[in-house]
Each structure stands twice: as C-alpha cells, then as structure tokens.
Amino acid sequence: MTKKIVFTGGGSAGHVSVNTAIIPEFIKNDWDITYIGSEKGIEKTIIEKEFPNIRYETVSVGKLRRYVSIENLKDPFRVIKGIFDARRILKKTRPDFIFSKGGFVSVPVVLAARMLKIPIFIHESDYTPGLANKIAMPFASKIFTTFEESNAHLPKEKALYIGAVLRDGIFAGNGEKGKRFCGFTSKKPVLLIMGGSLGAVRINHLITKNLEELLRHYQIIHICGKGNVEESLKQPGYAPFEYVHEELFDLLAAADVVVSRAGSNSIFEFLGLQKPMLLIPLSANASRGDQILNAASFEKQGFCKVIQEENLSFEQFESTLDHLLKESSTYRAKMEQKRPFKTGPEMYQLLLDLMKK
Ligand SMILES: CC(=O)N[C@H]1[C@@H](OP(=O)(O)OP(=O)(O)OC[C@H]2O[C@@H](n3ccc(=O)[nH]c3=O)[C@H](O)[C@@H]2O)O[C@H](CO)[C@@H](O)[C@@H]1O
Numbered sequence: 001m002t003k004k005i006v007f008t009g010g011g012s013a014g015h016v017s018v019n020t021a022i023i024p025e026f027i028k029n030d031w032d033i034t035y036i037g038s039e040k041g042i043e044k045t046i047i048e049k050e051f052p053n054i055r056y057e058t059v060s061v062g063k064l065r066r067y068v069s070i071e072n073l074k075d076p077f078r079v080i081k082g083i084f085d086a087r088r089i090l091k092k093t094r095p096d097f098i099f100s101k102g103g104f105v106s107v108p109v110v111l112a113a114r115m116l117k118i119p120i121f122i123h124e125s126d127y128t129p130g131l132a133n134k135i136a137m138p139f140a141s142k143i144f145t146t147f148e149e150s151n152a153h154l155p156k157e158k159a160l161y162i163g164a165v166l167r168d169g170i171f172a173g174n175g176e177k178g179k180r181f182c183g184f185t186s187k188k189p190v191l192l193i194m195g196g197s198l199g200a201v202r203i204n205h206l207i208t209k210n211l212e213e214l215l216r217h218y219q220i221i222h223i224c225g226k227g228n229v230e231e232s233l234k235q236p237g238y239a240p241f242e243y244v245h246e247e248l249f250d251l252l253a254a255a256d257v258v259v260s261r262a263g264s265n266s267i268f269e270f271l272g273l274q275k276p277m278l279l280i281p282l283s284a285n286a287s288r289g290d291q292i293l294n295a296a297s298f299e300k301q302g303f304c305k306v307i308q309e310e311n312l313s314f315e316q317f318e319s320t321l322d323h324l325l326k327e328s329s330t331y332r333a334k335m336e337q338k339r340p341f342k343t344g345p346e347m348y349q350l351l352l353d354l355m356k357k
Helices: 017-028 042-050 071-093 106-115 131-139 148-153 168-172 175-182 201-209 211-217 248-254 264-272 290-300 314-326 328-336 344-356
Strands: 004-008 032-037 055-058 097-100 120-124 142-145 159-161 190-194 219-223 238-241 257-260 277-279 304-306
Touching: 004 017, 004 071, 004 106, 017 032, 017 042, 017 344, 032 042, 032 071, 042 055, 071 106, 097 106, 097 344, 106 120, 106 131, 120 131, 142 148, 148 159, 168 248, 168 264, 175 219, 175 248, 190 248, 201 211, 201 219, 201 314, 211 219, 211 314, 257 264, 257 314, 264 277, 264 290, 277 290, 277 314, 290 304, 304 314, 314 328
Parallel strands: 004 032, 004 097, 032 055, 097 120, 120 142, 142 159, 190 219, 190 257, 219 238, 257 277, 277 304
Antiparallel strands: none
8 A cells, every 4th residue: 555644844945955855765665745835835836846746735824923913813713724724634645644844834734643643753953943843742753853952952752863854966066067057267266145045134235235345255156035136236256046946056066165044954954065154043033043052053063153143244254254265174174074964765764664663
C-alpha cells in the first residue's frame, strides 16, 4: 500500500526550507505527498514552483501579531476554521504521519492531526522554539532541534538534536555561473546581502543609501524581498532581486562574504558553504529575539561577526566587511570543523526508523 505523508509549515521561507530538503526523498520513494499551507503564504509559491506534482491543500490561518490590530479579534475564528479545514483534509488523506516545520499555518494542522491520532514530528530551526511549535510540542512524538543548546528548554524524552537539514542543491552551486547570472567580473569581491526570505527594510536602506561607496570595493548581490527592488539603481556590479529560487545556489557559491539577518536556515547554509558572515539579527522589538540568540551562538563559535540593528552604522558595517575579507581563512577554518547537518536522505531514514519504534 502506498505510504502517505503530510508536510506543513509556512509564513516565511524559513518555515519551508527544511520541508523542501526532505520532500525529494519521499518523492523518490514513491510516497503520496500532501503539503498543507495557506492560500497566500510564500509556502504556496515555493511548493508549487519547486514541486508542481505534489498536492497542495490550503487551510485558514490566524497569526499572532506583536501590535494591536482589529485582525487580532478575528484570528481565533480563523484558527478554528483552520482546524476544521485541516481535519477534513487529513481525514481524506489519512497520512502515516505529519512533518511540521512550524509557522502559524502549522497550528491547525497539528491540532487536527492530534484529534485524528496521526503521529506528529516537528522541527525547530531556532535556538528557542517559536509560538507555533510551542503549541505543537505537547502533541509531538519527536521535536527535532537545530541548535544543540535548544534541548535544555525542551522535554528530554521528545527532543532530538539533529542540526540543520540542508537542501542538496546548496552544495552544488557554481560560482562562475552565479557571476555570469549577475553580469559580474572577477575583478572585485562579491558581497551577497540577504535580508531574510521576506527582505529587511533597514538593511536595504543601508545598502541603497551607500551603494556608490560600496560599489567602489565590491560587486553586490542584493536579495531585497518582495516589492523592494529599486529598478533605477540597477547598474553594472549591482544585482538586486526580490527572491531567488534555485539560482540562489550559484549566487551563494559566487559570494566571498555574506551579510544577512540571522534566520536559522540561512545561517546554517552559509556555515555549510563556509562563507564568512556579518549577521544583523532582527531586533527584539520586532520579534521574540530568536535571531539574536542564533547569531550569538554562531559568534561564540567564531563563525561570524554580529552587529545589533540598534548599533548599525555604515562605518562599522564597512569596517566589519573589511575585517571579514582579510580574515576569511580564519573564519573558514573554524567553520570547516563544524558540520552539524543532516541531508534529505538521512532525514528520510531517521523518520522511517522513528516510525518503526
Ligand atoms: C522575520 C521572521 O520571522 N524570520 C524568521 C524566519 O526567517 P526566514 O524565513 O528569513 O528564514 P531563514 O533565514 O531561516 O530561511 C530562509 C530560507 O529561504 C531561502 N531563500 C531566501 C531568500 C531567497 O531569495 N531564496 C531562498 O531560497 C534561504 O536559502 C533559506 O533556506 O524563519 C527563521 C527560521 O525559523 C527564523 O530564524 C527567523 O527569525
């Protein structure tokens, strides 16, 4: 009989990447795969583009906002509707288990799976668990963690440290192809700036305001987020994008230094590729502070430099880049010693083994 799995997770690409690393293995092994996401989330775009042959189902989604909004009153009803939506899909699908990567869309799916007694595996990318995963934890058979330090905050019998789950393509990038894609030469070092999968307005402004000065020293790949590309600034040596799909692998291979938010999936990908990094974590005012902890853990291990958003000045930004380039071999040597990763096939095998227990 065909085995069935349901994946869920979304809201930002960080809640989809782990799933996209594992899905190819389930396809290869002929599983029947359903992805449950939202109608408007980035997960729909990513899954439909990268896996057009798997079934994508939608549920209604509620969100916890960090600001006062009339929408907050409607959200409990959206979540309840989402649970009914998910229950209907799961009853029809009857998967062997669900794999949840978190984000608000996963909450109704996990709750409905619990009602139907379907085993639940969840993955936490960050140093501390997000709210969606906190809600899911009591119902999960296993909680996979990315940072070893996270297990101290989790139930011992459920937490399993596995490191990051990386997409295969990350290691198959071609730097020359990446440079050609951007129209770059080999004359200046390449700086890749990634403000998280949704972009980062503060970082975008710092770059665009100081573009002329930066272009004297670097060629720049700038992943700006949806709606943030300033067409008028496009010029030789400056390649801005809203979001890149599989081309990202070549662009990463082309980069000498990376500037980024401290989203977990991204920083582990940079670690895997041994890219010296400058991390500017999302501030505690705009988040639960998880990126600050992710970045601090990496800095402690000698993988990166960190500038907190509140202290971000162009002078410090420029001098830190300079330092990272000059000392790149020291950073690379540190990163070479640490390979806390699981591949898609390893993760597939682990899930099968856990299901047998
Ligand atoms: C604002 C917000 O809520 N951020 C959270 C979100 O970040 P965010 O969604 O930015 O997540 P990550 O940095 O963890 O992962 C982004 C993923 O998208 C990929 N990518 C990105 C840009 C692009 O153009 N193409 C592309 O493929 C990256 O390679 C990476 O695999 O989830 C992370 C993981 O839970 C958290 O640590 C972050 O705090």
